[in-house]
Amino acid sequence: xxxxxxxxxxxxxxxxxxxxxxxxxxxxxxxxxxxxxxxxxxxxxxxxxxxxxxxxxxxxxxxxxxxxxxxxxxxxxxxxxxxxxxxxxxxxxxxxxxxxxxxxxxxxxxxxxxxxxxxxxxxxxxxxxxxxxxxxxxxxxxxxxxxxxxxxxxxxxxxxxxxxxxxxxxxxxxxxxxxxxxxxxxxxxxxxxxxxxxxxxxxxxxxxxxxxxxxxxxxxxxxxxxxxxxxxxxxxxxxxxxxxxxxxxxxxxxxxxxxxxxxxxxxxxxxxxxxxxxxxxxxxxxxxxxxxxxxxxxxxxxxxxxxxxxxxxxxxxxxxxxx
Numbered sequence: 001x002x003x004x005x006x007x008x009x010x011x012x013x014x015x016x017x018x019x020x021x022x023x024x025x026x027x028x029x030x031x032x033x034x035x036x037x038x039x040x041x042x043x044x045x046x047x048x049x050x051x052x053x054x055x056x057x058x059x060x061x062x063x064x065x066x067x068x069x070x071x072x073x074x075x076x077x078x079x080x081x082x083x084x085x086x087x088x089x090x091x092x093x094x095x096x097x098x099x100x101x102x103x104x105x106x107x108x109x110x111x112x113x114x115x116x117x118x119x120x121x122x123x124x125x126x127x128x129x130x131x132x133x134x135x136x137x138x139x140x141x142x143x144x145x146x147x148x149x150x151x152x153x154x155x156x157x158x159x160x161x162x163x164x165x166x167x168x169x170x171x172x173x174x175x176x177x178x179x180x181x182x183x184x185x186x187x188x189x190x191x192x193x194x195x196x197x198x199x200x201x202x203x204x205x206x207x208x209x210x211x212x213x214x215x216x217x218x219x220x221x222x223x224x225x226x227x228x229x230x231x232x233x234x235x236x237x238x239x240x241x242x243x244x245x246x247x248x249x250x251x252x253x254x255x256x257x258x259x260x261x262x263x264x265x266x267x268x269x270x271x272x273x274x275x276x277x278x279x280x281x282x283x284x285x286x287x288x289x290x291x292x293x294x295x296x297x298x299x300x301x302x303x304x305x306x307x308x309x310x311x312x313x314x315x316x317x318x319x320x321x322x323x
Contacts, residue, residue, distance in 0.1 A: 001168045002142030004276040006039040006232070007032050008262075010249035011269040012240035015049035016064060018092075022047060022076055025090060028271055033084045035273060038141040041236040042090040043173050044150050045103060047073050050124065050175040051243040053093070058127040065095035068106055068116050077108035085110045087139045089171050091149065093128070094118070101128040105147050105173055111140045117147035120158060123315040130311065134158070136165040143168050143276075146231070150174040151311070153225060157301065163229035163290065168281060170231045172222075175238045177214040177248025182318045187213045190246040198267040205246075209265040214248030223258030230256045230286025232276045239269065256284040 009028050014020045025042060032040045044050065048064045056064075068074050073092050081088045087109050094104035094116070103119035118131025136146040146167030152158050153172050162170060178190040190213055194205040208214060218235070226233040232255055239249030252263035253274040261274035281287055 001144070001278040001281060003278055004038045004141055004143050004169065005036055005273065006041070006169070006234055006253055006276050007035075007037045007271050007273045008041050008234045008236045008251040008253055009269075009271045010043065010237050010239040010251040010264065010266075011046065012247075013043075013046045013049050013238060013242075015052040015243065017049070018047050018064070018073060021049070022073065024269070026080065029080050029084055029086065029088065031271065032273075033086060037086060037273060039139065039143075039145075039169070039234070040086055040088045041171050041173060041234045042088070043236045043238050044091040044105065044119075044175045045093065045124075046173075046238065047090055047092040049242075050238060051245060053124050055243075056125065061093065061101055061125055061127050062095065062099075065093040065101050067097075068092075068094045068104060069114050074106050074108070074114065074116075077106055078112065078114060081108035081110045082112065087141060089147070089173065091173050101125070102131060103128060103149060104131075105149050105171070107137075107139075107145070107147065107171070109140055113140075115147075117149060119149040119152060121151040121155065121311045123151065123312045126312065134161055134165060136162055136167045145169045145171060147171045147173075150176060151315070154221075156225075156228075159225045159229050159231075163231055163286070167229075167231055169276065170225070170229070170233045171236075172225075172233055173236045175242065175247060177209070177217065177237065177250060178246040180245065187217050189213075190248070192241055192244075192246055195241055195246050195267065202267050205267040206265050208246075209248045209250060209267060215250050215263075215265060218250055218252075222252070223254060223260075226254040226256055226286070227258035228286050230281060230284050230288075230290065232256060232281075239267070256281050256286055
C-alpha cells in the first residue's frame, strides 16, 4: 500500500433529484482536488436519494435506476475521476441487464476503470435485490480497496472476508443514524425541528449527532471493524432530513487500530480528510492476528442455523426474533 490522502463526505441529498445531487458531488470533488485528495468517498445512494425509495412503486424505482457503467451517472463519475486524477465512489440504484434492481456503489478510477458493489443486505425496497459477491480491487493510487454498504458492515463476517481478500482500505458508505429501529438501544429518531433550527441554534442538533443516536452508536462497532480486520475505514453518510428521519452525518476516517483520524458532527454538508499512512498497517494488531487464524475450526460459521431470515424481515419486524 502507498500513502493515500482520503476524504469522506456527508451531504444532504435531494430525494429523486439526480441532477442536483450530482452538482453537489461535483462541488465536493472540486474542493477535494484543491486539497490533493487521492480517494474521495460519498454516501450510499446519494445520487438517487435513499429513505423515500421505500415508498416508491416498482415503476418509480425503475425510473431512478441506471445501468452500470453505461448510465449517465457512472459516466459522469468516470469523467470527473479522469479530469481530477482522483478515485471517486458514490451510490445509486442500478438496473442490471436482466432488469433486476440493486443498491449499488460505483467506484470510478482515473485510469478509466470502474468497480461496482451491490449491497449484500438490501432492504430499502421490496423491488430491489441483494448482491451476492464481495468487491475488492486495486486503485491506481496504490492500495487494495474493499466496499461494504451500510448494513453490510453490521455483519462481522463481511468485514473479515473483505480483509481476507486483501483489502487495506474499506469504503463504508452509509445512510444511517437517527433511525427508528426495533432495538431499544440502537439509535432512535431525532426531532426534525432541531435540524430545521440548526442555523439559529446548532447546539441541540449537534448534541444529538454526537450522542447515542449518532456518534455514540457508531463508536460501538466502527472501530471494531477497523481494528479486527486491520483496515483503514472510510465512513461516509447522509446528513439532515431524509424523508421522515434525520441522518446524523458523522463522516469519519479510522485507522487500522480503530482510532479516529478525522471526523465531523457538523449539522450540515461537510468533508473530512486524513492521510492514510501505509506504515500504520505494518504490524497492526488486526493484520498480525489474522495470521494466527485456524480455519479448520471455523466450518460452523458457514452452516445455516435455521434462524436466518430475509433482510427486510429482520430490519423492519418489531417482533422478537423477527417472526
